[in-house]
Amino acid sequence: MSSEDFSAYKERLLLLRARILGDFSQMEDLSLRKNRADQGELSTAPSHMADCGSDNFEQEFTLQMMESSSEILEDITAALERIEEGTYNTCEICGIKIPKKRLQVIPYATMCVKCAEKEYE
Numbered sequence: 059m060s061s062e063d064f065s066a067y068k069e070r071l072l073l074l075r076a077r078i079l080g081d082f083s084q085m086e087d088l089s090l091r092k093n094r095a096d097q098g099e100l101s102t103a104p105s106h107m108a109d110c111g112s113d114n115f116e117q118e119f120t121l122q123m124m125e126s127s128s129e130i131l132e133d134i135t136a137a138l139e140r141i142e143e144g145t146y147n148t149c150e151i152c153g154i155k156i157p158k159k160r161l162q163v164i165p166y167a168t169m170c171v172k173c174a175e176k177e178y179e
């Protein structure tokens with residue numbers, strides 16, 4: 059995977075994080091949301107990422123959002139760290155490269171499909 063690929067996934071992860079944080083802030087009171095915006099948390103989100111989204115991606119993301127936003131936030135943070143370490147697209151169980159197709163759907167995936175299936179059996 060090239061460094062351009064890595065930075066594309068990084069941008070997508072940052073956007074996802076901003077969106078999740080945005081959703082959380084709707085449940086919080088207005089002053090909390092203002093504080094977060096002042097800290098620049100939301101302003102780190104690239105604005106051109108909307109072009110990269112596909113319907114499938116949006117759909118899957120919405121489904122997962124309903125499961126657990128905070129778990130996804132942890133996964134996103136871990137994925138961003140993995141990008142920095144250069145292990146982003148490596149399955150953390152078996153060590154094979156996670157296919158790009160999978161990362162396009164779940165940019166914060168830490169396991170290949172086979173290992174993920176085993177994990178959730």
Ligand SMILES: [Zn+2]
Nearest residue numbers: 149152170173
């Ligand atoms: Zn694996």
